[in-house]
Amino acid sequence: MAETILALEGATKRFGGVPAVRAMDLTVERGTITGFLGPNGAGKTTSLRMSLGIILPDEGRARLFGKAPNARTLDRVGFLPEERGIYKKMVAEDAVTFFGRLKGMPAGKARQRAGEMLERVGLGDARKKKIKEMSKGMAQKVQIAAALVHDPEFIILDEPFSGLDPVNQKVLESMIRAENQAGKTILFSTHVMEHAERLCDRIVLIAKGRKVFDGTVNEALGTVPRRVLIETGEGPDAAPVLAAHGAVTDDGMTGEGTHRYTLDLAPGSDAQDALKALVDAGVRLARFEPVRAHLHEAFVHLVESAEREPA
Known part of the structure; x- marks a missing residue:
């Protein structure tokens, strides 16, 4: 039986008394690519934040590697948040190195990996460029490099294709496949179905804060009249x-x-x-x-x- 990397069990979250997520059950098994889909405002980001312990559910619970999210389990996770969080006055290489250090990497190893990841996302020549001087797409690629710099087992990407042009969206799709082929488990949220259709082993669809579908892409396609x-x-x-x-x-x-x-x-x-x-x-x-x-x-x-x- 496959290991469960992430489990939300009956997770409910309210803001001002209004439910943003209702009784959410979500499991992600090791080695899979799972698409977490839904329209804007459906509760995707809130669910991901509960998964990582950034916010706590009002009801239900989150389990990451079988435990409540904590510093040790979070070190095994690479997270790309929807709200990008890189320091604009830093140069790209320093920014990615900094995130590696936050995950406990030695300074030399963090800087080496930063250079490797920036090459991988196509920013090798821009490693000494300040974030504030970059385009939105370039800054997005720096953030992706920062999320992967510590070689995490479990990768969570919240709207990772936002801000990327079609060429760089294809590059990111290739990176996601490569990470998965290397044994990584991946969960990404999106409201752009083409990426999910090409990448995912399984999709979970939410609407109005609750899960409305959980299955394979082919099973989802089977819900549509031929x-x-x-x-x-x-x-x-x-x-x-x-x-x-x-x-x-x-x-x-x-x-x-x-x-x-x-x-x-x-x-x-x-x-x-x-x-x-x-x-x-x-x-x-x-x-x-x-x-x-x-x-x-x-x-x-x-x-x-x-x-x-x-x-």
Whole structure:
């Protein structure tokens, strides 16, 4: 059985009497990449802060490496907070070295690792540059280097892709994969689904302060109705035929003179059955295209379902 690195058990946190997180259960197992997803204001950052003991839950508890978060367990964690916390008047190398020293690294080793990490994030030539002279993206990469300088077992990244351009987002994705392949356990929060879909073994989705999904990416995609895009030429109306297989949206005429429909397949229905029914009915097909669902659609579907439920 895999070791549990982090566990939130029934964790609830209120601010001014208003619940920000409600009865949160979250487990992260060793060696996995877990995406902690949700819209802005869903309670992701509050949950991560409870996980690290930065704030205490009003109810429930947090366990880090099997214990309440403490100085010893936190030394095994690398944390990138949502609010960046580097000293702008320091040069990059000194800033990363400082964070290594805070984690108990000897001075020489901390400076050596700082140089290595800055090279790794593409800032080797900027190691002597002051943070205040850097772009937002460069400063973000310094913070990432600072979070990893002490070679932590468990890496927690709160909105790590914020402020990075697409090229550097790809670099960070590669770093996350490399850290995981080296045996590190990773938990990152985001509201950008593309990163989670490419990286995660498992995702946990929260909305309105409570967990609404916990499973694999494929399991999340399975919550979205399977969709087919259809275009027909002159001949029998396709809508009555398609209605037997799911929910049909008549999208009207296209510029090419075909009629377009969207079919959300009913549970148990298959796209091939709908295709056979159209052919048997004599419908002339210009297009019949099953559409692969993406995590973004699953995210929207699950969040909207959660927000329709009473608090």
